[in-house]
Amino acid sequence: MSKVHVTTSINGEQVEFLCAPEQSLLEVLREGLGKTGTKEGCATGDCGACSVLLDGRLVCSCLVLAVETQDHEVTTIEGIATEEGLHPIQRKFLEHAALQCGICTPGLIVATKSLLEKHPDPDETTIRYWLAGNLCRCTGYDKIIRAVQDVAKELAYPA
Amino acid sequence: MVRVVFPNHLLGHTGGEREVEVEAENFRELLEALEARFPGSREALGKSAAAIDGQICQDAFLEPLGPGSEVFFMQRIEGG
Amino acid sequence: MAEAVEFKQIGTSPVRPDGVDKVTGRAQYGADLNLPNMIYGKVLRSPHAHARILGIDTSRAEAMPGVLAVVSGKDFPDAEHGEIGGEGGGDVADLAKNIMARNKVLYHGHAVAAVAATSQRLAEEALAAIHVEYEVLPPVLTLEDAMKADAPLLDENCYTKNLPEKPEKPSNVAAVMQLGRGDVEKGFAQADVIVEGEYRIPMAHQGYIEPHACIANTNEGGQATVWCCTQGHFEFRAMTAKVLKMNVADLKFIASEIGGGFGGKTVIYLEPVAVLLSRKARRPVKMTMSREEVFRATGPSSGTLMRMKVGARKDGTITAAKAWMAYEAGAFAGAPMGPGAMSIFAPYNLENFHVEACDVLVNKPKVAAYRAPGAPQSMHAMECAVDELARELGMDPIDLRLKNAADEGTQAPYGPKFPPIGLKACLQAAKAHPSYTRPLPDGAGRGVAAGFWFNVGMQSSAEVHINENGTVTVVEGNPDIGGSRASMCLMAAETLGVPYENVRALIGDTESTGFSNVTGGSRTTFATGMAVVRACEDIIAQCKARAAATWGVDEDQVLWEDGQAVPAPGVNADVKPLSLADIAANAAKTGGPLLGRASLNAQGAGASFSVNIADLQVDRETGKVDVLAFTAIQDAGRAIHKAYVEGQMQGGAAQGLGWALNEEYIYNANGVMENAGFLDYRIPVASDLPMIDTQIIEVPNPSHPYGVRGVGETPIVAPLAAAANAVRDAIGIRINDLPLSPPRILAALENAEG
Numbered sequence: 001m002s003k004v005h006v007t008t009s010i011n012g013e014q015v016e017f018l019c020a021p022e023q024s025l026l027e028v029l030r031e032g033l034g035k036t037g038t039k040e041g042c043a044t045g046d047c048g049a050c051s052v053l054l055d056g057r058l059v060c061s062c063l064v065l066a067v068e069t070q071d072h073e074v075t076t077i078e079g080i081a082t083e084e085g086l087h088p089i090q091r092k093f094l095e096h097a098a099l100q101c102g103i104c105t106p107g108l109i110v111a112t113k114s115l116l117e118k119h120p121d122p123d124e125t126t127i128r129y130w131l132a133g134n135l136c137r138c139t140g141y142d143k144i145i146r147a148v149q150d151v152a153k154e155l156a157y158p159a
Numbered sequence: 160m161v162r163v164v165f166p167n168h169l170l171g172h173t174g175g176e177r178e179v180e181v182e183a184e185n186f187r188e189l190l191e192a193l194e195a196r197f198p199g200s201r202e203a204l205g206k207s208a209a210a211i212d213g214q215i216c217q218d219a220f221l222e223p224l225g226p227g228s229e230v231f232f233m234q235r236i237e238g239g
Numbered sequence: 240m241a242e243a244v245e246f247k248q249i250g251t252s253p254v255r256p257d258g259v260d261k262v263t264g265r266a267q268y269g270a271d272l273n274l275p276n277m278i279y280g281k282v283l284r285s286p287h288a289h290a291r292i293l294g295i296d297t298s299r300a301e302a303m304p305g306v307l308a309v310v311s312g313k314d315f316p317d318a319e320h321g322e323i324g325g326e327g328g329g330d331v332a333d334l335a336k337n338i339m340a341r342n343k344v345l346y347h348g349h350a351v352a353a354v355a356a357t358s359q360r361l362a363e364e365a366l367a368a369i370h371v372e373y374e375v376l377p378p379v380l381t382l383e384d385a386m387k388a389d390a391p392l393l394d395e396n397c398y399t400k401n402l403p404e405k406p407e408k409p410s411n412v413a414a415v416m417q418l419g420r421g422d423v424e425k426g427f428a429q430a431d432v433i434v435e436g437e438y439r440i441p442m443a444h445q446g447y448i449e450p451h452a453c454i455a456n457t458n459e460g461g462q463a464t465v466w467c468c469t470q471g472h473f474e475f476r477a478m479t480a481k482v483l484k485m486n487v488a489d490l491k492f493i494a495s496e497i498g499g500g501f502g503g504k505t506v507i508y509l510e511p512v513a514v515l516l517s518r519k520a521r522r523p524v525k526m527t528m529s530r531e532e533v534f535r536a537t538g539p540s541s542g543t544l545m546r547m548k549v550g551a552r553k554d555g556t557i558t559a560a561k562a563w564m565a566y567e568a569g570a571f572a573g574a575p576m577g578p579g580a581m582s583i584f585a586p587y588n589l590e591n592f593h594v595e596a597c598d599v600l601v602n603k604p605k606v607a608a609y610r611a612p613g614a615p616q617s618m619h620a621m622e623c624a625v626d627e628l629a630r631e632l633g634m635d636p637i638d639l640r641l642k643n644a645a646d647e648g649t650q651a652p653y654g655p656k657f658p659p660i661g662l663k664a665c666l667q668a669a670k671a672h673p674s675y676t677r678p679l680p681d682g683a684g685r686g687v688a689a690g691f692w693f694n695v696g697m698q699s700s701a702e703v704h705i706n707e708n709g710t711v712t713v714v715e716g717n718p719d720i721g722g723s724r725a726s727m728c729l730m731a732a733e734t735l736g737v738p739y740e741n742v743r744a745l746i747g748d749t750e751s752t753g754f755s756n757v758t759g760g761s762r763t764t765f766a767t768g769m770a771v772v773r774a775c776e777d778i779i780a781q782c783k784a785r786a787a788a789t790w791g792v793d794e795d796q797v798l799w800e801d802g803q804a805v806p807a808p809g810v811n812a813d814v815k816p817l818s819l820a821d822i823a824a825n826a827a828k829t830g831g832p833l834l835g836r837a838s839l840n841a842q843g844a845g846a847s848f849s850v851n852i853a854d855l856q857v858d859r860e861t862g863k864v865d866v867l868a869f870t871a872i873q874d875a876g877r878a879i880h881k882a883y884v885e886g887q888m889q890g891g892a893a894q895g896l897g898w899a900l901n902e903e904y905i906y907n908a909n910g911v912m913e914n915a916g917f918l919d920y921r922i923p924v925a926s927d928l929p930m931i932d933t934q935i936i937e938v939p940n941p942s943h944p945y946g947v948r949g950v951g952e953t954p955i956v957a958p959l960a961a962a963a964n965a966v967r968d969a970i971g972i973r974i975n976d977l978p979l980s981p982p983r984i985l986a987a988l989e990n991a992e993g
Binding site: 020030031034035036037038039040041042043044046047049076077078080081086090093094095096097099100101102103104105106109125127128129131132133134135136137138139140141142143144145146 | 886
Binding site for chain 2: 327328401403416417418419445500501502503505575577578581608609610611612651653654655656657658692693694695696697759760761762840842843844942949951952
């Protein structure tokens, strides 16, 4: 089957690629575009390791067809830090030891960004339900939740 | 004398003896003393883990032993 | 032994040196590497749980354009018996046959062939073109069925080991073992109260989020380089060499970052297959498992059956305890029944006990280590029985445990007398913890349980390089699975007396650093940490010698204090202290670069005990259990990086709660796992759990320079029974089997209403 030409925006850069119609965004990001920060844990939308933002909306990139991103905007973990350095979410994850093996971390950071855009001052329950789609097997979530609470506080009430 | 205790799965090598006392200043000598007493035991005992005075050693060989030392042979522990 | 010493850096929680790469997506995990000219390998797996392979026709797949290699069992060297060695042990032939079936398939998902092709899609299409002819055999799926005298046999050459005489007939019971002391019948005769029970736990999976992945690149000279996610690349190299009958010198293994393991990445699955495909195709071959393959074909924990009997006097003294235990090994021998049998009574000072354990073959995947392998299942049974005993006696469950608690000098059930241990300290901390006395909401229950793991030492190597500005590079061989680089840097910084920020840790490949056993058995901070400390002491000795040479004094006139060489008191030399940076800057004139080394086989790993308190609430309408609060108390010996020790305790608690409440392998009558995905095999998600309180107890291990005990495994042990005891407290009904999933709880409630 012939490949499809797709033009999209990834982390603010215009990107063109060819893909098969059935290829997922995750596959194209990782294998075609070399953006391996987005991880594959299941490829069935159950683990959230491949979380990205599509036009600002949190999605599992394994459940999005690459062709669907035509003329849309994708944000991956590689697009979270800025010229000024780490995003506060990334910094707080480090300070709170909110990662052990780190494989779920990119997805969780992307999901947290989406959470805080919608709920700048979330309570613990809101955080837990927002992040319920991102599996972590190492931490028991405690330090992740604390990192998110801390960053929310810092962003909502800058010192 | 060093007190040596064997678990059930090694009793086949000791003719059923569960506990013996031998003269040895280190673990290598202990294995030699046990081989002399229980011919053919060396290979199985040498592969076994052993607790020497309470400390588990997976590969004991050169560990010193003193009078009154206790050696318990035991299964090797694997972990996750 | 540094018990009374104030530490400057140990016990703090600095940011890990590999952290920025892990929060920005830069860190390369198993599937993240792509090589030029690379192709893709895929495995064809058995659709039957038990069948004889009559023939494999790969000709159609081989003829497909873009398919560059096809292998099956006949392409592997003969599977000959031999010891795998390393941390896990086991038989080479079994390992080889698990990686690629030869005459028989022994579980649904067992590998039967593999292909390498220019794209993943093409590789999948090629698998579909392979024709395998099977003679389907009846599967053996439960412990009871497998142990029947007329059960179909997985292996006609399997004769039960450790019996007084070799049995006349083969069976599915691969091995038995016994452990005991005293006279249990006499002990039961002295008991005022006796509790008995039968406890079942199905297989559960480690559930690491990163599926297994590797790339093998074999050159025309027969040398292969393998990148993979692994808990131990040296042991992976050894196993691959044995399975493929290759010279270790022809294999180089490079450990990627690892996305979780919990014991499941201590064994090889894909690596030898990728090496063979790469050799045939003369191209780098990348192989990654799908989540479904991870569930169907990689090591879960053993499903188990425990039969318990425990007796005590009115004052709470346990007079006798008896356990019969059967562990599912899966398709090949080697369930962790030994550690299960040796750990079950470890928290108790018992005069009379007896344990009999069986290692049983069933047509399910070969089990692999899962955090404290064997102990969660066996200790669940004992800790539930002790809880029932406390109820019968009207005693507080912590008081009952304190009454019988093992302590320094107690003869452990597995033989030796315990050196200093922290069980009593944990029990006392639990008793005093606010979580233990906080009022419970209506309908909720509280459970406590104790946990234990031996911990291991084994072999480790470390090198310490002092850079030209006095900063430090630590090179070691243990993949960093939960922040161990940070722990190594902390121990090096503390020992050398330099700031943590000046130390970096590197995990060398099999050709660039010395041998180390796996990151497992809770051994890395203990054993590799010990090697790092020794290598730093080597550096200090060299620095003192160089300072002495610089000052023109004797070496014994130089001390190392706060990261610098200083003259000993009374030494009459008009000299300024020399820092590590000073000595490094002048290294060219005093003997060249500074390199410290240590390699060792660390003995004397200290056992780690824990006590957990769980508050659970049961919804009587749906059977759903909510975790209201959880407190984990554990003896760490010494916490090097405090936050990562807490993290181990919290993560282990979450895994244990998942095992207790929801996780299980569900099989149909044909031996097909019916929930091979994260949607149906439900591990805890963020909304399932509360914050997990931790309290670190520090009873230093005298065998480690900083008092470290391993901490990684013990945390998963106690949550199973703590949860079961809390459910018992909440609904007034003892449910012996796990998981305590809604259907099981509803059935128990309905049964009780009768």
